Amino acid sequence: GESVGLHLPTLSVQEGDNSIINCAYSNSASDYFIWYKQESGKGPQFIIDIRSNMDKRQGQRVTVLLNKTVKHLSLQIAATQPGDSAVYFCAEKPGSFKTIFGAGTRLFVKA
Amino acid sequence: DAGVIQSPRHEVTEMGQEVTLRCKPISGHNSLFWYRQTMMRGLELLIYFNNNVPIDDSGMPEDRFSAKMPNASFSTLKIQPSEPRDSAVYFCASSSGQDYGYTFGSGTRLTVV
Numbered sequence: 001g002e003s004v005g006l007h008l009p010t011l012s013v014q015e016g017d018n019s020i021i022n023c024a025y026s027n028s029a030s031d032y033f034i035w036y037k038q039e040s041g042k043g044p045q046f047i048i049d050i051r052s053n054m055d056k057r058q059g060q061r062v063t064v065l066l067n068k069t070v071k072h073l074s075l076q077i078a079a080t081q082p083g084d085s086a087v088y089f090c091a092e093k094p095g096s097f098k099t100i101f102g103a104g105t106r107l108f109v110k111a
Numbered sequence: 112d113a114g115v116i117q118s119p120r121h122e123v124t125e126m127g128q129e130v131t132l133r134c135k136p137i138s139g140h141n142s143l144f145w146y147r148q149t150m151m152r153g154l155e156l157l158i159y160f161n162n163n164v165p166i167d168d169s170g171m172p173e174d175r176f177s178a179k180m181p182n183a184s185f186s187t188l189k190i191q192p193s194e195p196r197d198s199a200v201y202f203c204a205s206s207s208g209q210d211y212g213y214t215f216g217s218g219t220r221l222t223v224v
Contacts, residue, residue, distance in 0.1 A: 032210055034212045034213075036212075036213075042217060042218075043115075043202050043204070043215030043216055043217050043218050044154075044202075044204075044213075044215050045215070046212040046213065046214065049212055051210075089154070091212075093209070093210075095209075096209065097142055097159055097161055097166060097167075097206075097209055098156065098159065098167065099144075099156075099212075099213065101153065101154045103153050104153065
């Protein structure tokens with residue numbers, strides 16, 4: 001029979017453009033948030049994090065924005081490159097050791 | 112640091128056989144996590160340890176699954192007996208504390224036929 005799997009949201013961008021990946025988190029008690037990147041055949045890789053006392057944090061070519069009012073997190077990638085093609089997961093930590101991962105967004109970068 | 116090391120990278124086994132997956136966390140990290148990833152269910156937390164002690168195993172699907180962490184540098188995830196629906200990629204991750212992200216291993220792709 002036909003297999004049913006997670007249908008990941010997909011974002012397709014042109015090389016050189018900026019990418020914005022959005023995420024809604026679930027737990028109001030979450031105080032620490034992380035973005036991970038997973039390339040094909042590899043484990044998720046830490047990209048950037050933000051704590052709940054901040055609303056913006058910048059890294060190299062990446063920026064994370066946090067809106068606690070609407071429980072929304074976004075990852076902005078500047079000047080997207082083919083090597084940025086991957087699945088991106090947002091993750092939240094509600095003050096415990098446990099991390100809750102989102103379903104992921106697949107980013108395609110067109111050359 | 113070599114990162115989180117998992118072995119084997121690939122495992123193909125017959126239904127009913129015992130499977131043992133291995134993980135070496137990053138030295139100095141005191142938390143270790145086992146995740147399972149499938150197309151159907153995404154990333155699922157199976158169990159995690161803090162200072163070698165299992166803290167939460169509520170994600171372990173059945174009694175066929177067990178995990179141990181005999182010391183700070185080694186953990187195993189065992190499936191006995193294995194079933195085809197256990198086929199997935201199993202990731203181990205470690206962390207240096209509650210307020211830090213995880214470092215994942217490369218995963219073990221398990222196929223049960």
